[in-house]
Amino acid sequence: MELIWHGTKQAAQLLFRGDPEVLRITLLSLQVSGAATLLSLLVGIPLGTVLALTRFPGRSIAISLVNTGMGLPPVVVGLFVSIFLWRSGPLGFLGLLYTPTAIVIAQLVIAAPIVTGLTLAAVQQLNPRLRVQLVGLGASQPQVVWLLLKEARLPLLAAVMAGFGGVISEIGASMMVGGNIYRQTRVLTTATVLETSRGNFDMAIALSLLLMLLTFAVNWTLTWVQQRGRTP
Amino acid sequence: MSGPILGLEKVRVTYDGIQVLEVTSLDIQEGVTLAVIGPNGAGKSTLLRLLGLLERPTEGRVLFRGQPVPPWGKLLPFRRRMASVFQEPLLLDGTVEENVSLGLRLRHADPAEASRRVQEGMATLGIGHLARRRTRTLSGGEAQRVSLARALVLDPEVLLLDEPFAALDPPTREGLLSDLKTVLSKTRITTIFVTHDRDEALALGDQVAVMIGGRILQVDVPERVFASPVSEQVARFVGVETILPGYVRFVGDGLSTVEVAGWTLDVAAPLTAGERVLICLRPEEITLFPSGVLPAPSSARNRLHGKVIHHLPAGPIYRVTIDCGLPVVAAVTRQSWEQLGLADGAEVVVSFKATAPHVIRRA
Numbered sequence: 001m002e003l004i005w006h007g008t009k010q011a012a013q014l015l016f017r018g019d020p021e022v023l024r025i026t027l028l029s030l031q032v033s034g035a036a037t038l039l040s041l042l043v044g045i046p047l048g049t050v051l052a053l054t055r056f057p058g059r060s061i062a063i064s065l066v067n068t069g070m071g072l073p074p075v076v077v078g079l080f081v082s083i084f085l086w087r088s089g090p091l092g093f094l095g096l097l098y099t100p101t102a103i104v105i106a107q108l109v110i111a112a113p114i115v116t117g118l119t120l121a122a123v124q125q126l127n128p129r130l131r132v133q134l135v136g137l138g139a140s141q142p143q144v145v146w147l148l149l150k151e152a153r154l155p156l157l158a159a160v161m162a163g164f165g166g167v168i169s170e171i172g173a174s175m176m177v178g179g180n181i182y183r184q185t186r187v188l189t190t191a192t193v194l195e196t197s198r199g200n201f202d203m204a205i206a207l208s209l210l211l212m213l214l215t216f217a218v219n220w221t222l223t224w225v226q227q228r229g230r231t232p
Numbered sequence: 233m234s235g236p237i238l239g240l241e242k243v244r245v246t247y248d249g250i251q252v253l254e255v256t257s258l259d260i261q262e263g264v265t266l267a268v269i270g271p272n273g274a275g276k277s278t279l280l281r282l283l284g285l286l287e288r289p290t291e292g293r294v295l296f297r298g299q300p301v302p303p304w305g306k307l308l309p310f311r312r313r314m315a316s317v318f319q320e321p322l323l324l325d326g327t328v329e330e331n332v333s334l335g336l337r338l339r340h341a342d343p344a345e346a347s348r349r350v351q352e353g354m355a356t357l358g359i360g361h362l363a364r365r366r367t368r369t370l371s372g373g374e375a376q377r378v379s380l381a382r383a384l385v386l387d388p389e390v391l392l393l394d395e396p397f398a399a400l401d402p403p404t405r406e407g408l409l410s411d412l413k414t415v416l417s418k419t420r421i422t423t424i425f426v427t428h429d430r431d432e433a434l435a436l437g438d439q440v441a442v443m444i445g446g447r448i449l450q451v452d453v454p455e456r457v458f459a460s461p462v463s464e465q466v467a468r469f470v471g472v473e474t475i476l477p478g479y480v481r482f483v484g485d486g487l488s489t490v491e492v493a494g495w496t497l498d499v500a501a502p503l504t505a506g507e508r509v510l511i512c513l514r515p516e517e518i519t520l521f522p523s524g525v526l527p528a529p530s531s532a533r534n535r536l537h538g539k540v541i542h543h544l545p546a547g548p549i550y551r552v553t554i555d556c557g558l559p560v561v562a563a564v565t566r567q568s569w570e571q572l573g574l575a576d577g578a579e580v581v582v583s584f585k586a587t588a589p590h591v592i593r594r595a
Binding site: 133 | 281286308311312314315316318320322324325334335338339382383386392
């Protein structure tokens with residue numbers, strides 16, 4: 001108990017002092033996971049919408065793959081992204097391994113299936129007759145898709161939260177493709193692991209508190225947007 | 233009226249190889265309200281979706297003002313001249329006003345003009361006071377009014393209504409039906425109204441199409457469809473409960489003698505001796521009195537003896553089934569039932585005028 005109390009006290013001091021290293025790590029985490037989440041929305045929302053609204057051969061296999069992808073272990077993603085970005089790998093010439101971009105790529109691979117799968121579910125939970133009704137009121141195809149997505153905005157925001165939550169908290173992929181390099185690719189999760197292994201519990205507690213605070217702040221904002229104007 | 237606005241030509245629709253609709257020819261005149269009636273699964277909604285360009289026929293053509301409509305994918309300009317209302321209101325999350333203006337916004341209508349039409353449309357359907365209400369909080373009747381207003385503000389050339397009252401309770405339905413009737417008679421929008429309810433079809437339709445088993449069996453003014461159904465199936469659907477097969481024995485001066493289940497009936501219809509016919513009788517055309525009681529003199533020439541099998545209360549009347557060798561259904565007021573001392577098993581005389589039956593010739 002003493003260890004926890006002492007660690008928490010020191011963590012609070014670190015936070016209130018505005019430790020530059022802690023700040024840098026936090027900002028990088030936010031940038032990397034924010035970018036990965038945004039990119040995953042660009043991929044996942046159109047893909048999920050297409051899967052929900054169209055019928056084509058192989059659709060059920062595609063859906064199964066997306067669903068499997070939603071539970072993709074970050075370590076496996078880390079491994080394959082590492083292989084691709086490795087100096088002798090297919091994308092080695094880009095020189096991206098052990099950079100924040102590499103972490104964004106890995107996190108994108110983790111978040112995209114989550115966003116795709118939840119978008120698919122969000123659009124599918126709408127009344128299927130709504131689409132015919134919108135066409136019957138003179139909506140063009142793009143207008144139909146836009147109105148359906150707008151109608152599914154609550155579960156879609158849940159998809160955003162799940163995507164962001166999935167990547168901000170993962171560690172395996174960030175560690176493998178980022179390398180946890182001091183002042184370059186160190187993010188909240190990898191830094192917490194490092195500080196814990198060194199026995200620097202104050203720093204580790206401060207970092208994990210920030211991680212939780214960040215996750216809470218982002219989710220609270222999204223929940224506020226989602227629930228705005230809704231009465232129970 | 234200026235020629236057909238919508239038409240179908242040799243249209244067939246099949247789902248997974250199973251035919252659900254076949255219409256050789258259908259013309260819908262401009263300004264007419266066509267009520268399409270038929271039992272569940274008759275293909276009414278499929279017909280409506282075809283006419284609303286919301287579904288492609290497997291074979292055949294849909295005509296708009298005499299011209300075949302363009303291929304799928306180029307139908308938007310045509311769809312924007314129509315508007316649909318379905319059984320479910322299918323409103324979007326938002327306010328009533330936002331929903332009513334939806335179609336106008338989709339058409340990028342001038343905002344000032346759109347706002348004027350939305351206000352007018354809401355007032356017409358009596359939902360002006362709900363303008364700022366969120367659609368989630370509306371009752372079923374209010375929601376359906378919003379859905380109707382949303383379609384009517386578009387001032388469509390064709391209005392398609394698919395069972396719009398089916399999910400409403402009777403008082404709500406009657407109120408909305410009467411308001412819609414007023415709107416339609418004022419605007420003369422060509423309307424195709426699908427319903428399984430005969431009373432709704434009678435209330436709203438200038439014409440009635442009876443659809444059974446994927447085919448349109450009869451299209452005519454409501455009075456003729458209900459009084460003179462062309463086939464046994466149509467007769468059963470429009471409420472003829474007694475359908476007796478017989479053959480014509482003699483033809484006299486305006487009166488034919490038809491033999492039915494051992495009885496000889498006089499029927500005022502121009503028939504041919506020897507032909508096989510179906511005698512259709514509506515319950516309200518039949519009078520009952522107990523056997524042995526001398527009836528008051530009347531013009532009812534036909535009298536059949538039978539036994540009451542059972543009676544079912546239906547509002548203020550009883551539907552009484554009598555076995556006269558073939559089942560005959562009569563409608564009797566509760567008061568008459570009691571005054572005449574009728575009961576299940578009682579011997580009765582069934583009587584009706586020679587002009588009462590509608591006769592269908594059998595092939």
